[in-house]
Amino acid sequence: MNTYLLILIIFLMCVCCISIFKNIYFSNQIDEINRSLEQIRDGNFNMRLRLYSSNKGLQNLGVNLNSIIDEFQRIVEKKEYLEESRKKMISNISHDLRTPLTSVLGYLEALHKDSTLDKEERKYFLDIVYIKAQRLYSLLEQYFQLSKIEAEDVPIKLEKINLTNIVKDALVEFYQEFVKENIEPIIEIQEKDLFVWGDSKAIDRILSNLLLNALRYGKEQKTIGLMMKEKNSMVWVEIWNGGAGIPEKDIPYIFDRLYTAEPSRNEKLRGSGLGLAIVKKLIERLNGKVLVKSIPNEKTTFSFGLPLYKQLM
CATH class of the missing domain: 1.10.287.130 (Signal transduction histidine kinase, dimerisation/phosphotransfer (DHp) domain)
Known part of the structure; x- marks a missing residue:
């Protein structure tokens, strides 16, 4: 037999063998993917694909499928949370x-x-x-x-708002409540007027709800405070009070509709849980941010920030 022909035959046999082994490898990888997806379909949402391959296409497939599974797991967990919240x-x-x-x-x-x-x-x-x-x-x-x-059925008209004046007016409206509870609030408002891009009615509602909340939970300790400051292109209003505070486990849910921490569900201090939900929704409509920090039995602070008016000119 011709030497060159023998070399060609051996080469073709090697190619065929490599092709067969490659197909078997890909087939095993596909079987592994199917087995993992079947477990996920049956409810094991912690399952993830682990493909040990140098093939870029298989690597990308594994990454994309895991990303989809991650998102699906988040959706399932969110659905379970919403169902529990509904109940x-x-x-x-x-x-x-x-x-x-x-x-x-x-x-x-x-x-x-x-x-x-x-x-x-x-x-x-x-x-x-x-x-x-x-x-x-x-x-x-x-x-x-x-x-x-x-339902976004409340009209929001964004315009230049003197937040300093609105905060002062809100404090005046609560003056009689402070006197009645023998509270002298600690007020820290700088002399310079601070302007934001907002809606006066919405901001007034936000301040009213937060001050009512501070009064409800701070009147026993006789400690309520308010501070305004400009930071990172936003104007922040902090309203704080003393009292029992909010347990750390409740912080992530404090703005949820109707959520109230169990210790507060008594006739003296219990709120409906709606006021803070309204605050969060309105601040989101105003493109602002809202935060809460609490040190139990010491200080609880609700803060909201609105964009400086000049930043949106």
Whole structure:
């Protein structure tokens, strides 16, 4: 046999062998991918593809598939969280509406059926009914406002706003509340007016909700403060109070709709959890940022920042 022909045959046999081994290798890799995807399909979302290959195409395939699996896992976890939040929201709504309504019905029944009540007792009962009904109306109004904000049905007009003046006006509105609770707030506002790009009604609502929150949880310690500062092309307003504070585990959820930390779910301090949700939604509509820090039994600070007006000119 011709030597050159023999070399050619050997070469072709080597090529065929390499091709066969390569196909077997790729087939094994594909089988590995299928096995991993089957486990993920069956609910093992911690499974990831591990492809040991020098082939760039296989490497890219593995990276992209793992990226898709990561995103899918985030979606599943978010869905589970939202479902849990929905159940908790329904429970909290039922609790928050039932409590004042039960009280109102109880006192109305006494007024209707108890003929032994004298004039002062009837007036006392009516005053309680009025207070509870106001609480119920306020709660329903917050639900309504939050739903409108989430649906972007509340008009936001971005314009040049003197934030310093709005903050001062908000403090004046709360003056009687501070006097009533014997609180002298610590105010740190620089003399220079600070202007932001915002909406006056939205900002006023944000300040009102945060001040109400600080007053609710800070009045027992008689410590409430407010500070304004300019930092990193934004104007920041910090509102802080003393008190029990917020547990670290609750911080990530504090702005969620109807979320209230369990220790606060009592008649003296319990809020609806709607005020802070409204704050977050409005600040997002204003292209701002909101933060919360809490040192239990020492200090809790809610901060929101809005873009300096000159930065958007």
